[in-house]
Amino acid sequence: MDKKTEINHVILTGGVGSRLWPLSRKSQPKQYLDLFEGKSLFEMTVNRNRNFADKVMVVGNVDNCHLSRKVMEKSDIPYINIIESTPRNTAAAIAFAAFASHPEDILVVTPSDHIIDEMKNYEAAINEAIGKAFEGYIVTFGIIPSKPETGYGYIERKGDDVISFREKPNQVTAADFIAKGNFLWNSGMFCFKAGVFLEELQLFNPEVYAKSKITWEHQVNGKLDLDLSLDIPSISIDYAVMERSKKIKVVSSYFGWSDLGSFEAVYDYLVSIGHPVDKNRNMAIGTSNYTAFIGMKDCIFVYTDTANLILQKESSQDVKNVYNKLEKAKSDLLN
Numbered sequence: 365m366d367k368k369t370e371i372n373h374v375i376l377t378g379g380v381g382s383r384l385w386p387l388s389r390k391s392q393p394k395q396y397l398d399l400f401e402g403k404s405l406f407e408m409t410v411n412r413n414r415n416f417a418d419k420v421m422v423v424g425n426v427d428n429c430h431l432s433r434k435v436m437e438k439s440d441i442p443y444i445n446i447i448e449s450t451p452r453n454t455a456a457a458i459a460f461a462a463f464a465s466h467p468e469d470i471l472v473v474t475p476s477d478h479i480i481d482e483m484k485n486y487e488a489a490i491n492e493a494i495g496k497a498f499e500g501y502i503v504t505f506g507i508i509p510s511k512p513e514t515g516y517g518y519i520e521r522k523g524d525d526v527i528s529f530r531e532k533p534n535q536v537t538a539a540d541f542i543a544k545g546n547f548l549w550n551s552g553m554f555c556f557k558a559g560v561f562l563e564e565l566q567l568f569n570p571e572v573y574a575k576s577k578i579t580w581e582h583q584v585n586g587k588l589d590l591d592l593s594l595d596i597p598s599i600s601i602d603y604a605v606m607e608r609s610k611k612i613k614v615v616s617s618y619f620g621w622s623d624l625g626s627f628e629a630v631y632d633y634l635v636s637i638g639h640p641v642d643k644n645r646n647m648a649i650g651t652s653n654y655t656a657f658i659g660m661k662d663c664i665f666v667y668t669d670t671a672n673l674i675l676q677k678e679s680s681q682d683v684k685n686v687y688n689k690l691e692k693a694k695s696d697l698l699n
Contacts, residue, residue, distance in 0.1 A: 370469045371494065372558075373417035374461040375409055377424040377432055377476040378451050382687040383626050383680065386671040387650060390699050394624065395477035396431045401637065405624065406476045407435045412483065413474065414441060416490060421446060421464060423457045426587075446583075449590040452576075455604035456596045458554070459565055459576040460588070467559025470497045474553050479633055481620040489617040493555035496524075501613040502564060503555040504606060506548025507621045512538035515626055515681060517550035517602075519614055526612045529602060548614065551621060554601065564611060569604040572597050626680035627664050627673075645677075671697050 381387075381394030388394035395406040403411075410420065420443040422432050429447045436443050446460050458473055465471060472490060480486055493503040504526070506519040518530040518541050529550065533541060541547035566573040579592040606612060622629045631647055641647045646657035651667035664680075666673040675683065690698050
């Protein structure tokens with residue numbers, strides 16, 4: 365008798381959220397911060413997908429697996445724990461989940477740090493993607509853009525066919541994409557049969573496939589060996605498979621979505637749920653202390669016990685430069 369095809373929700377939790385420093389640290393990355401209506405982004409990801417998932421797989425790392433465990437125990441959901449000893453990017457991370465699945469199982473791969481609303485539209489997009497995955501396609505989710513955003517990659521499409529993937533554009537190019545009307549934000553969510561993904565990975569990036577397979581075969585209770593892991597090329601699923609495979613389809617998605625990858629995105633989300641701003645649209649995050657802004661507009665003040673950040677909202681992408689500087693200096697402020 366054939367095995368029933370299972371739907372596996374694969375949650376990728378490897379990111380540090382460097383553009384949300386100092387809130388997001390290596391010891392408490394953004395996906396685990398209880399900033400969002402008393403829940404973390406990781407917990408919200410688990411809960412929104414629990415209705416369709418037969419199985420949950422969490423691909424994390426040695427630094428954050430205890431944080432994932434805490435949420436999974438709170439949610440009372442059994443899960444397959446895949447613990448990377450060192451980050452090797454998304455192609456390998458997803459390959460581990462595929463190796464841990466039956467080839468006919470359908471994987472719905474999501475990041476753990478996105479805000480999603482309009483759940484009816486979200487569920488419709490998931491169901492459409494699962495249907496296409498059953499037919500043997502590798503599906504990516506493209507979000508109908510609401511503005512010319514420079515912080516996201518884009519998908520150029522015709523119907524559900526992908527014409528090209530585009531890197532994060534500058535302001536002029538982003539405006540051009542929106543004007544053309546056939547570009548979608550690249551959400552970083554995917555859906556496919558485990559076996560189909562592995563076949564395409566083996567075809568287009570045999571080294572990542574082979575070395576991920578060896579690493580997976582030597583795992584102990586989901587924990588991956590460091591030396592074997594270091595041998596795997598660090599490459600994203602986009603470069604390894606999505607930009608090269610002939611089996612790609614895109615689901616145009618109408619749900620509300622943000623990757624909360626910058627303080628500007630966090631600001632917009634917090635405003636939408638009633639977080640206070642002053643008359644000049646300035647916001648304080650991380651403190652209930654009275655905070656006055658004088659002669660400033662559209663500024664964000666971020667308070668933590670060990671570091672503060674003050675920025676113009678539109679300069680949110682530049683926070684990564686501060687993070688990189690501190691990383692070079694091996695600063696404890698990143699921990």
